[in-house]
Amino acid sequence: MLVKTVQFVISAYHEKEFPKPLNGEVCFVGRSNVGKSTLLNVLFNKKLARVSKRPGKTRSVNFYVINGKYYFVDLPGYGYAKTSKEERLYWRHLIETYFENRKDKIKLSVLLIDSRLIPQESDKMFIEWSRHFRIPVLVVLSKVDKLSKVEIFDKVEVIKQQFGTHVIAYSAITKQGVDVIIERINQYLV
Numbered sequence: 001m002l003v004k005t006v007q008f009v010i011s012a013y014h015e016k017e018f019p020k021p022l023n024g025e026v027c028f029v030g031r032s033n034v035g036k037s038t039l040l041n042v043l044f045n046k047k048l049a050r051v052s053k054r055p056g057k058t059r060s061v062n063f064y065v066i067n068g069k070y071y072f073v074d075l076p077g078y079g080y081a082k083t084s085k086e087e088r089l090y091w092r093h094l095i096e097t098y099f100e101n102r103k104d105k106i107k108l109s110v111l112l113i114d115s116r117l118i119p120q121e122s123d124k125m126f127i128e129w130s131r132h133f134r135i136p137v138l139v140v141l142s143k144v145d146k147l148s149k150v151e152i153f154d155k156v157e158v159i160k161q162q163f164g165t166h167v168i169a170y171s172a173i174t175k176q177g178v179d180v181i182i183e184r185i186n187q188y189l190v
């Protein structure tokens, strides 16, 4: 079991509110509505993170303490079309500050990509950013319950070629891929 205990710590709207780093953090990113909060709840095995029907609602960096010693960090969704330029710049700033201040503590960033959408420029940017900070990236293709086996296979190949990364096909509904995600996070945390 990856998560034995979990406590919500803070929704930080400003970097000044970030809690002191712990010696091992995993961050979760992806455009809004990709299924990030849902994945966190699957990993927590309880409904702690807020799941919303409408995209673009989370602007905060949410910190959860796992097993009393690690942070799981829910970063704000990026690249949502209806947000203003100022907001997008502020998101970027928040994430960049989080990375810069804690790069030695962040063991893995989990990037979620919606299997029904074309990968975004912001997804690519995020992978390059992580590489710059030498943070390993785990790419998770979300909501694959909406796709056929062939479509999933094709999508995985497209992402592999575009981003040069391994991809895990995942669904919160069928639980496909959950064991692999947990296994990979475990590997990086120890």
Ligand SMILES: Nc1nc2c(ncn2[C@@H]2O[C@H](COP(=O)(O)OP(=O)(O)O)[C@@H](O)[C@H]2O)c(=O)[nH]1
Binding pocket: 030, 031, 032, 033, 034, 035, 036, 037, 038, 039, 050, 051, 052, 053, 055, 056, 077, 142, 143, 144, 145, 146, 170, 171, 172, 173
């Ligand atoms: N079909 C399907 N829907 C999902 C899945 N994961 C999340 N959702 C739905 O997608 C919407 C956004 O989920 P949420 O976790 O709030 O996304 P976030 O904005 O990335 O945190 C909600 O309506 C979820 O119920 C999945 O694996 N399959």
Ligand SMILES: [Mg+2]
Binding pocket: 036, 037, 038, 050, 051, 052, 058
């Ligand atoms: Mg969310």
